[in-house]
Amino acid sequence: MKLDDILNTDSKAAVSPSINAQSMLLDMRIKGQDQHYEIHIGDNALGQLQTLLKGRRCAIVSDDTVWALHGKTLCQALQLHPEAYEQIENWGQVHNETLCLSPTSNECLTPTSTECLSPTSILCQSSDTNFNKLLSISVLPNGEGSKNLEQLTRLYSDFVRAGLTRRDLVIAFGGGVIGDLAGYAAASWLRGVSFVQIPTSLLAMVDSSIGGKVAIDLPEGKNLVGAFHQPKAVLIHPQFLDTLPVRQLRDGIAEMVKAAMIRDEELLPMILNQFRDLPQNQSKDSPAKHNRSQPTQQISALPEINALLKRALSIKKNVVEADEKETGDRKLLNFGHTLGHAAESRGGYSVLTHGEGVALGMQWITRLSEEKGLSEPGTSAYLESALAQLGFETAPPLDFPALKDWVLRDKKMTESGLEVILIRKPGEGYVYPIASKDVDVFFKVNTPDLI
Ligand SMILES: NC(=O)c1ccc[n+]([C@@H]2O[C@H](COP(=O)([O-])OP(=O)(O)OC[C@H]3O[C@@H](n4cnc5c(N)ncnc54)[C@H](O)[C@@H]3O)[C@@H](O)[C@H]2O)c1
Structure with missing residues (x-):
């Protein structure tokens, strides 16, 4: 042409026929490695979280904008108590810092303990097979300015206080900045813990959340400190785009x-x-x-959005694989x-x-x-x-x-x-x-x- x-x-x-209604799956297989991971695209993508977290505990990393707009959706996907999000929100407004829960007791490990949440109040509704320990929620200032050593150090401190071990999982919930920063924190913490990407910006959905490049910036240049650390899964929920x-x-x-x-x-x-x-x-x-x-507008309602996300992602997937x-x-x-x-x-x-x-x-x-x-x-x-x-x-x-x-x-x-x-x-x-x-x-x- x-x-x-x-x-x-x-x-x-x-454009190919609309296939918006269903979730789509891409299977990412890196050449020469046994490891592979799934990329779920569509309204049901977040449903995968429960399977991924089975028997594990998790630490959430997000930014203030994304958390305010979509934290509730993530809490629902984690099957927390319905009031959990409000309690977490109220707590956040009072303290404006990381919510850090004790993995072993009902104590809240944040410095100002008088008004802190009882961890039991935000545990899962079902107490058996699924994950039932939310270790911490670190909500950082939004924007590229957070992809730096200072915020990385803060995440390490949060992980220490939360008791994040190699068996646990980091959830990167946000745009490319959170994906890169939380991904690098996961790559370097205890020489590497698993992480899941839940991208919320279009850039993160079509590009930065897959491929395993994670990094922070230095004043001297972008992405100068980083690693290759593939996520355990990528969950793409196009409705997040409606607030972008x-x-x-x-x-x-x-x-x-x-x-x-x-x-x-x-x-x-x-x-x-x-x-x-x-x-x-x-x-x-x-x-x-x-x-x-x-x-912007109801991006998730665009007839071809899932197909478009999938096609753009496929290019990166093929190249990275x-x-x-x-x-x-x-x-x-x-x-x-x-x-x-x-x-x-x-x-x-x-x-x-x-x-x-x-x-x-x-x-x-x-x-x-x-x-x-x-x-x-x-x-x-x-x-x-x-x-x-x-x-x-x-x-x-x-x-x-x-x-x-x-x-x-x-x-x-x-x-x-x-x-x-x-x-x-x-x-x-x-x-x-x-x-x-x-x-x-x-x-x-x-x-x-x-x-
Ligand atoms: N690792 C990689 O392979 C790779 C590839 C490309 C880009 N990147 C990196 O990605 C970063 C840029 O990513 P970005 O553009 O997502 O930036 P970002 O994470 O800063 O997000 C942009 C802004 O959009 C907000 N936002 C995110 N989701 C939202 C939503 N659903 N509704 C409303 N607001 C929302 C964020 O709070 C932020 O203010 C850069 O640091 C870049 O270096 C990495």
Whole structure:
């Protein structure tokens, strides 16, 4: 299909029949490992929690926005007493810190014990085979600013107080920040405890919750401290998307566009079909200042949403299954990320969201590669037109000197040079090495200020 045809397609025709009603299952099998895990997508996905927790205790990690909006749903999925959520909420308002329950007694281990909850009041309704010990609930400030050493240390302290052992389970309940942070805490705690991903943002549902990359940021750069630690399962409940503000929704859309560009040309018309008419971002606030009052629309009611989530996830699944540790094709998932991370880091994570950085990075690198004859003519216009229809801003000219320090600190940089991901034509990404001595030449130098 020609590029113009794809962009002009009434993409309804390109979409597979609706299968929204049922839950869907993807089975993730990492090459060369016995271990595999399931990704459940759909309204029944949270029903898997009880099976996963059988005989285990758990520590929940979430952020304040997600917990306020959806903590109750998680409590229900855990089959806690109906009043449990209210009790936990009231407790949280009084103390604004981690709720930490004693695994062995009815004591609450939080420092201010006078008003604390009795653990028995939030135990399971059924006391027999299912899990019946909620060890702790750590609710962190929302936003990228929490993906740091300070919050990691806080989680370790919570785990100590809660008595989290290797037999127990961490539940990462939130967007990509919580998934990365709680996942890294789980990876490093006692040399590794199991964790379950319950992603609540679109970005986390289609990208960050699968694949096992977990990390925290340092002031010097994004994701510099991390590990590969695969979750025990990923449970995707699309109804969580109904409260996601449009700016955060677009972050997930950017990662879906990335997936389409590197591997699946036909995914882009599907994305456009579902998300072309979204309202403009209502807030240019710092990404850290999350406004709960700007939900997008009933995303979970979109006819193809489950199918779309599954298709986008399948791309990442196939890539990661073949190359868990990013020695080959997994690098393709970094399309747009080298320059995108640099722009995001340079803004101190408070100017651009992750998806906005990636959208800029994809545009810059594709412009460059087309100018150099490394992409088919029209690829850059195709990408930029799709992003514009999805409500992304057209990237300003690349100011490489302003980003260079951040790029050189990127994990993709080695002593011999840098590997960038280019798009030969939509649906076909490839790895392109740039020798250290050629980095400046490749990223032609411009001057206008970027952020
Ligand atoms: N590990 C990986 O493979 C991988 C891949 C891509 C991105 N990431 C990481 O993911 C992070 C970005 O993830 P993100 O965009 O989900 O950010 P996020 O976790 O900060 O979530 C964005 C905002 O949306 C809010 N939110 C989440 N779910 C919500 C819901 N259902 N309703 C209302 N608000 C909700 C959060 O509270 C937060 O304020 C970055 O740190 C990035 O580095 C990791």
